[in-house]
Amino acid sequence: MTKKYFGTDGIRGKVGEQPITPEFVMRLGYAAGKVLTSLQGNLAKGAHPAVLIGKDTRISGYMLEAALEAGLSAAGVDVLLTGPMPTPAVAYLTRALRAQAGIVISASHNPYYDNGIKFFSADGAKLPDDIEHAIEAEIEKPMQVMESAKLGKARRIDDAAGRYIEFCKSTFPNHLDLRGLKIVLDCAHGATYHVAPDVFHELGAEIIAIGNKPDGLNINEQVGSTHPQALQKAVVEHKADLGIAFDGDGDRVLMVDANGDLLDGDQLLYIIALGLYAKGKLKGGVAGTLMTNLALEHALQKHQIPFGRANVGDRYVLEMLNTKNWKLGGENSGHILTLDKHTSGDAIIAALQVLQALKESGKTLTQMRDSLVLYPQVLINVTYQSKANQAKLNLDLPQIQNAVKKAETELNGTGRVLLRASGTEPKIRVMVEGQNKNQVQKLAEDIAEVVRLAAT
Numbered sequence: 001m002t003k004k005y006f007g008t009d010g011i012r013g014k015v016g017e018q019p020i021t022p023e024f025v026m027r028l029g030y031a032a033g034k035v036l037t038s039l040q041g042n043l044a045k046g047a048h049p050a051v052l053i054g055k056d057t058r059i060s061g062y063m064l065e066a067a068l069e070a071g072l073s074a075a076g077v078d079v080l081l082t083g084p085m086p087t088p089a090v091a092y093l094t095r096a097l098r099a100q101a102g103i104v105i106s107a108s109h110n111p112y113y114d115n116g117i118k119f120f121s122a123d124g125a126k127l128p129d130d131i132e133h134a135i136e137a138e139i140e141k142p143m144q145v146m147e148s149a150k151l152g153k154a155r156r157i158d159d160a161a162g163r164y165i166e167f168c169k170s171t172f173p174n175h176l177d178l179r180g181l182k183i184v185l186d187c188a189h190g191a192t193y194h195v196a197p198d199v200f201h202e203l204g205a206e207i208i209a210i211g212n213k214p215d216g217l218n219i220n221e222q223v224g225s226t227h228p229q230a231l232q233k234a235v236v237e238h239k240a241d242l243g244i245a246f247d248g249d250g251d252r253v254l255m256v257d258a259n260g261d262l263l264d265g266d267q268l269l270y271i272i273a274l275g276l277y278a279k280g281k282l283k284g285g286v287a288g289t290l291m292t293n294l295a296l297e298h299a300l301q302k303h304q305i306p307f308g309r310a311n312v313g314d315r316y317v318l319e320m321l322n323t324k325n326w327k328l329g330g331e332n333s334g335h336i337l338t339l340d341k342h343t344s345g346d347a348i349i350a351a352l353q354v355l356q357a358l359k360e361s362g363k364t365l366t367q368m369r370d371s372l373v374l375y376p377q378v379l380i381n382v383t384y385q386s387k388a389n390q391a392k393l394n395l396d397l398p399q400i401q402n403a404v405k406k407a408e409t410e411l412n413g414t415g416r417v418l419l420r421a422s423g424t425e426p427k428i429r430v431m432v433e434g435q436n437k438n439q440v441q442k443l444a445e446d447i448a449e450v451v452r453l454a455a456t
Contacts, residue, residue, distance in 0.1 A: 005139070006132045008313045012107050012116030015060040020115050022067040028117060029071025031138035033152070035131060036100050037076060043100075048152055050078040052094045054085035054160075055105035056191040056249045059216030060115045064105050068117070073152040074145045082160035084214075086191045086250025088346035089164040091124040095343070096163065101127075106191070106249040109226045112217045124343035126315060161195050168199045171341045172352045176359050178205035182240040184256075186231040188224025189214040190248035196348055200244075203352075208238050211245075220247065225254045225334050225347075232260040242365045246347045251314075252334040253347035255354065257365040265334040266296045268354050270372045272338070273328055275357025277303055283340065287320040287329030289313070294416055294433050295375045312420075314345050375415065376437035378444040382428045384455040395419050395428070403450040407432060407443040415440060417447065428455070 005011050005019055011028070013020040019028075036049045043049060051072055055061035061084075069079050080099060082090065087104045094102030102120035110116075119127045127135075145151075183205045187193040193212040201207045210230060211223035223230045225245040235243040235256045243256035255263045263271075269286065276282035285306025288296065292309060300307045308324065310316040314337065317329040321339055330336035336350035358365060395401075400419070407417050415434020422429060428451050432444040 001133060003129075003132060004136050006136065008315050009108070010104075010116050010118035012110070012114065015058075015113055015115050020060075020064070022063055025064050025067040025117065026071040026074075027139050027143065028135070029068040030075045030143050031071075031135045031141075032101065032103075032119065033072045033075025033077040034138050035134045039100070048076055048078045049100040050080055050097070052080045052082065052090060052097060052099045052102040052157075053105070054082040054087075054090035054093070054102070054191075056086075056107075057084050057189060057193070057214035057216060057219050058105075058107070058112050058115055058248075060112075061105045064115060064117070068103060068105070069154055071143075073154065074143065075152070076146040076150045077152040079152060079154040081154060081156045083156070084191050084194065085160055085164065086195065086246075086346075086348070087118065088251055088342060088344050088349070089160070089167075089191075089195070091120045091344040091346075092164060092167050092342065093157070093160060094120050094122065095124040096167075097157070098122075104249065108249045109188075109220055109224070109247040109252065111221070112219050120344070126318070126344075165195050165198050165202070168195075168346075168348045168352065169203060171338075171349050172203060172356060176356060178203045178355060178359075180204075181242070181355075182206045182208070182238065184208045184210060184231060184234045184238060184240045184243040186211045186223055186225075186228075186234070186243065186245040188220050188226075188246055188248050189218045190220065190224065190246065190250065192246045192250040192348065196244075196246065196250070199348055199352075208234065208240065210234050224248060225252050228254055228256065228262050232256050232262060236260040244351045247334070250347050251345045253336065253350050254334045255351065255365065257369055259366060261366070261369065263365070263369050264374075265330050265332040265336060266293045266374065267369060267372055268334065268350065269328070269330045269336055270296055270299060271357050271368045272336070272350070272353045273300065273305060274303070274368075274371070275353070275360060276328065277305060278361070282328065284324060284326035287317050287324070287326055287337075289317060289331050290418055290420065291332055291431070293332065293374045293377060295372060299372050318344075375433045375435055376440045377431065377433040378440050380430045380444050380448040381422075381425075382430060382448050382451045382455060384426050384428070395421070397454055399450055400447075400454055403447045407447055410439070410443065417443070419447070419451070 104118040107114040231243040310320040418431040
């Protein structure tokens with residue numbers, strides 16, 4: 001059964017347009033509260049369920065927080081407010097404070113005029129589909145406010161940032177420190193601005209922070225993991241050892257070496273995996289996605305490390321890890337899951353895992369970067385004009401499949417071809433990667449032309 005409001009990562013949209021309006025978000029809070037109340041079997045008699053709410057630094061967060069609080073209170077749910085806090089911090093604090101659920105108000109790496117609502121279960125994981133369906137069904141029902149004596153209360157968690165800082169530090173070995181490292185941190189003017197610098201500083205690093213002055217309107221604006229150029233420039237200017245860039249809500253990370261060269265999620269995932277493998281602590285294999293660079297898969301194979309590809313989206317990477325009982329996975333966007341450390345993708349913890357691998361190997365980030373040379377990857381988006389054309393975009397059409405097979409034959413095991421429809425735009429994504437850049441470019445263009453003709 002398809003969902004009306006929930007996507008792969010909560011509910012997201014432009015502020016002021018459905019569903020990101022105060023009225024809808026209040027109803028969403030009420031619906032979530034009613035569903036959670038029905039599941040409160042483990043609570044003491046007469047106790048209220050509690051929901052933790054965190055947010056990123058968007059100006060609309062104040063409005064949506066108030067709307068959620070009103071809806072939850074009306075349903076008889078107590079509200080715990082953290083203020084600006086990274087998404088993974090909310091996942092951790094939900095567990096630590098024994099709340100029945102956590103809510104994050106954030107649109108991640110999107111511009112300030114977008115916002116969204118994400119939910120975590122009591123154990124800090126994404127809500128299961130059946131709970132999301134139940135919340136959607138409840139939204140359609142009329143609101144019936146609890147009698148005054150049964151309304152929920154709200155209180156602020158004053159030490160939320162400190163709790164999370166200590167949690168992040170606890171994932172880094174006690175016998176190691178970051179002394180001698182000069183690190184530039186780009187906080188994307190987002191939710192990590194007041195926690196990330198303290199984490200790395202308290203572990204001994206010299207910290208230069210950029211993107212750490214949010215004003216409600218500048219989140220992700222020419223900074224952060226979606227715009228790493230600012231970090232690359234700062235690392236070179238300050239003669240830093242490395243740089244770390246987060247996205248607006250702190251669940252994605254990219255890094256920059258001393259030369260200003262960028263490392264994406266695939267390269268960081270490889271460094272973490274190799275560090276764990278060297279100590280015999282890599283539990284199982286590594287999960288990536290359909291878009292993970294083939295070079296990573298080949299590099300892991302050389303060490304006999306199993307590798308699996310999930311659909312694009314951290315939700316699906318998590319599903320694969322849980323199914324296979326593996327602990328490490330991620331996307332090239334920098335969303336990295338280390339399930340032996342945390343229940344969700346955490347940019348700060350992932351960065352610490354990379355730094356631990358560097359410290360234990362005695363190598364620089366540049367040296368580790370050179371150990372995995374990514375294959376050239378060409379992505380061409382083929383746009384179709386109308387819904388009526390979708391029937392012609394069956395990717396199993398003989399002419400499309402013949403073009404794919406021809407390309408795969410030419411690559412002869414040194415590359416791969418991937419065609420997939422965009423979930424949000426009228427586009428077919430044609431991706432070809434391999435060891436020869438010119439070959440990959442030509443093959444991608446040839447396939448894209450066949451798809452383009454089929455779409456007209």
